[in-house]
Amino acid sequence: MKYTVITGASSGIGYETALAFAARGKNLIIVARRLERLEELKSKIQEINSDLDVVIRTSDLSVTEQAYTLYNDLKEYKIETWINNAGLGESSFVADQNLDKVEPMLRVNIESLTILSTLFVRDYADVEGTQLINVSSALGYVIAVGSVAYSASKYYVSAFTEGLAKELELKGAKIKAKVLAPALTETEFVKNSMGIEEFDYKANLPMYHTAKQMADFMLEVYDSNAVVGIVDQNYEFKLTEKIYPILESL
Numbered sequence: 001m002k003y004t005v006i007t008g009a010s011s012g013i014g015y016e017t018a019l020a021f022a023a024r025g026k027n028l029i030i031v032a033r034r035l036e037r038l039e040e041l042k043s044k045i046q047e048i049n050s051d052l053d054v055v056i057r058t059s060d061l062s063v064t065e066q067a068y069t070l071y072n073d074l075k076e077y078k079i080e081t082w083i084n085n086a087g088l089g090e091s092s093f094v095a096d097q098n099l100d101k102v103e104p105m106l107r108v109n110i111e112s113l114t115i116l117s118t119l120f121v122r123d124y125a126d127v128e129g130t131q132l133i134n135v136s137s138a139l140g141y142v143i144a145v146g147s148v149a150y151s152a153s154k155y156y157v158s159a160f161t162e163g164l165a166k167e168l169e170l171k172g173a174k175i176k177a178k179v180l181a182p183a184l185t186e187t188e189f190v191k192n193s194m195g196i197e198e199f200d201y202k203a204n205l206p207m208y209h210t211a212k213q214m215a216d217f218m219l220e221v222y223d224s225n226a227v228v229g230i231v232d233q234n235y236e237f238k239l240t241e242k243i244y245p246i247l248e249s250l
């Protein structure tokens with residue numbers, strides 16, 4: 001039995017990605033803090049396909065020790081794909097930003113993602129067919145004034161994952177490392193970033209994708225040999241080779 005791990009599966013892109021991988025017949029390990037949401041997702045998947053195994057793990061990835069615990073607790077499973085999707089934003093100017101929100105954001109977006117990517121690649125580098133997909137953002141390729149810390153955290157995700165993909169290629173490793181870089185997508189992300197109760201995408205934004213569309217783009221990344229799947233300024237999804245320049249040796 002092989003499994004697809006999805007962090008941040010309790011809502012938005014992670015939730016729809018779990019459904020999309022389930023529709024492909026993949027067993028799942030779904031991770032987030034909100035247990036009841038994960039249980040609801042598990043029931044939904046099992047109504048669609050009762051043959052699939054869906055494992056629930058609750059983890060607070062803003063506590064970096066919990067990233068180690070999560071990984072170690074999954075050692076008994078054979079993992080085919082690991083998707084680091086959990087992430088959060090903070091929208092304010094740097095001088096005004098709430099550091100109580102910024103610190104956990106950096107720990108989830110950067111530290112836990114790095115720990116989980118490293119441990120997965122270490123164990124699975126030579127396993128044919130394995131993939132690591134890290135969810136960055138279009139703002140990991142263009143700096144967003146008013147969300148600079150978030151944007152910089154996604155620059156890290158993109159640079160780290162593109163660099164890792166190059167290292168794996170140079171080593172002739174069998175595992176692939178890839179980036180999905182969504183632009184505005186209708187999820188809980190904006191309301192959580194802005195600290196508001198609700199956000200009406202249709203009323204406030206001329207263009208955005210649904211989480212289901214983004215899950216379809218995730219599958220396109222999964223199916224392709226490209227390193228990056230990115231939504232461009234016209235809201236078109238493109239698969240491309242590495243975007244950042246890379247220095248191969250010192």
Ligand SMILES: NC(=O)c1ccc[n+]([C@@H]2O[C@H](COP(=O)([O-])OP(=O)(O)OC[C@H]3O[C@@H](n4cnc5c(N)ncnc54)[C@H](OP(=O)(O)O)[C@@H]3O)[C@@H](O)[C@H]2O)c1
Pocket residue numbers: 007008009010011012013014031032033034035037059060061062063085086087088089108135136137138181182183184185186187188189190192
């Ligand atoms: N929506 C957009 O416009 C957009 C654009 C570009 C990139 N992205 C990226 O897409 C990814 C998914 O976000 P989304 O849009 O689907 O937002 P979302 O609906 O808010 O989902 C975020 C997910 O991350 C999980 N998460 C947050 N903090 C966590 C923590 N401390 N520990 C464990 N899990 C945590 C949440 O689960 P719990 O709260 O249950 O823990 C939830 O499942 C993020 O990396 C985000 O940066 C989103």
